Amino acid sequence: MEASTFNTLGTLFIAFLIVGIGNILSSMFSKVSSSYFNLVLGALVTLIPAFNNFMPKFDSELFLLMIISPLLFFESNNTDNRIVSGSIPSIIGTTVFMAVIICLITPMTLIFSMSISFPLAFILTAINTPTDATALDSALGNTKLNSKIHNTLKTESLFNDATGIVLLSAGTIWYKTGHYSLTNSLESFLISSIGAIIVGSIIALTFTLIRQWLLKSSFNVISTQITLFLSTPFIVFWTAEHFHFSGIIAVVVAGLVSNSEVGKSRFVVPHGVHATIQVSSYIAELFNGSVFVFLGINICRILIESHVYLLNHLDWLWAGILVYVVSALVRFVYYLFINKKPKDSFIFAIGGVHGAVTLALALSIADSVRGTHFSNIILATTVVILLSMIIPSVVLPIIIPDRVDTIDDKLIQKCKTEMVQIGIDRINEMDELSKKVKNEVIYKLQDQDKTNTFTDFITKSMFRRGLTEDEDLYQERRAIMYALDSERAYIYKQVSDGTLDSKTGYEITSDILLSETLIIDSRNNLDLR
Incomplete structure (x- = not known):
């Protein structure tokens, strides 16, 4: 076994152990989400030289394939299709129109406020386009959102990762060549999205039919059923990316296509269905926690590696604050225009929580953007992530009187x-x-x-x-x-x-x-x- 492979497996094992410790701490201090414990513990582990040297450099593509794709698959698989089908205009509005508006207004604000070029400002904004449903749930804690707002935020987070990736790709090309083509960007987005929908639907439907055929046959094997189900997101993501489509959208679509199967076939082999649900729930919980462990590890590494620049320059801090504030303002105005309720609009504005996908996108440009520009983008993105998690954690419990019913x-x-x-x-x-x-x-x-x-x-x-x-x-x-x-x-x-x-x-x-x-x-x- 190669050293890099061994170190990667070892890193996963360390992350899983940290998640277990974080869950125990969360049960001891119930008011604090386990995600925050996982984030802090991930950062602390990085401060131990033996562990930090053992863990390989963060690979954003591997992270999206191995961690994010199954999480999005499970998330969409557990999402009611009626919510998605009834929210298509809202999904298009938040993941396309609102994202484009943010990517126009925020860079212009950065240009007028700071000495930063439009391509770099566009890249920074595109990186911070994806929101994270897992991070949102961690920020909410016991606070219960209005179902309409929560569904809007959830469906947005399922689909806007792809928007961020396409916009980031256009921004890096612009930065390297000095030219930006709106036509090419729109064409790339449509091809990437439509192709992903086709790939995700075909593979998920094929796997569903295979599982159903096995269920109805006399040689059905539960372990095979579980393997087929768990391998779906990896195969879908890899296939979509191979054809240069959006692996994220493909995985989400695959989960939506697959989620009607359990409801219609749960009594054919109840033991197998129950086992599949338990295994997938366990993996989802483990990977959810691991996302914050890796987030803590990489934020800590970034701060350590950039500490000299960090102390001598504050451009990254103001850039991060501006990106967060302007994006939140656009979100507020957009939802106010749709919903007409200021309080709901404010909740939607700060409910756009960023997480590990955002950091993964930031680290993915290391080969395209170098030097102080890269340092500024990484540090500014770290500021956006932390602000987006801390502010709703503090503000939402205050302004929302309705809490999840406490259990006696x-x-x-x-x-x-x-x-x-x-x-x-x-x-x-x-x-x-x-x-x-x-x-x-x-x-x-x-x-x-x-x-x-x-x-x-x-x-x-x-x-x-x-x-x-x-x-x-x-x-x-x-x-x-x-x-x-x-x-x-x-x-x-x-x-x-x-x-x-x-x-x-x-x-x-x-x-x-x-x-x-x-x-x-x-x-x-x-x-x-």
Whole structure:
């Protein structure tokens, strides 16, 4: 294995570990999003020479292929097609018209305010065109946006990456040749977008038909189904880029084409569908966190490598502030013209959060723009990213009174405790069970509300042999099923009485049903010993 490949895999492993630590810290400090912990931890790791020297130089193309493409695929796959189909005018407006207006007004502001050429100002603006739905959710925390605004911001972030890439390509050509062709840019955008839509649709539809054919056949294999699904974004992105189309748009379209499959075929092989959802959710969470780890790593590297220039010049700071402020003003005016509501327009303006894709675009011009120009663009982009994340995190919780309904943890714990006790009472009523079987079942039921402590696990379970006789194991399975059935009836009554909200009730019931599958599903290869 080549050293660069080994280092890349090692970097991913380090990023995944950091995500795990960040998630733990976020659970300890629930008011702070895990994304911020991941960003800070990524920066701290860079300060350790051994780790920093081990991690290879950031590869923007590899990052877009390996991290961003599956994330966008999963995001679009989980997006209701009705939202997208009903928002096409809005998508075109925000990702094309508004983006073009920003790329006209912002460079002109930079030119009049600072000594910067139009091509460089255009490049800087184009880099900061893409917004990031993941970064937005991190900035929001527990704040709940109006569904219309949230959907607009989400669909914008799905499609405006491609706009930024096309505009950036035009800007770098302009910078190198001194000429800019509006006709060529428009032609490039249309070809890139239409071609991507065709490629994404064809490949996604083909894979969907293959999976459906396998599902309906007698030789369906769940692992093959999952592999086909998970490989889709990589194949789609690579194919689209190979033909010089937008890999980003192709992946988003592929996700939208694929997302109707689960709803129509979830009961053909429920075990496979559930496994696919769980695996893709796990990967999405891991990659989402990794995005902020890499963001922290590269921002820290940029600041370290440019510290001399950073302290002696402030052009990058003013440029970053201007880009953010002017872009936010354009967003505000645009949405005000559409929506007529100043408050909603302000939320939309600061809701355009930038993240790792923006930084990846900035780093991608290293071969085209060099010297102080490159340093200014990188540092200014860093300012835009940080401002776009910090400002909504501080402002939105203040101006939006509606929050996500806080869950009463004490009430949930009380219901779980009562639920488990009902299950235990059901077991105690089964006189035909031996004391040993009852004790085993009760111990397992108490895991549901975390009655069993870490010490209990060591003393009562880890070093103690469980049931071994077939009859005892059969009785144990039967008893657990009876107990879980009683618990589900209890939760249903709590929801019916209004003690628990339906969402929380569904979540607890889902855990009970999953516990039942561990008992009755022979494919999990688990016994109750």
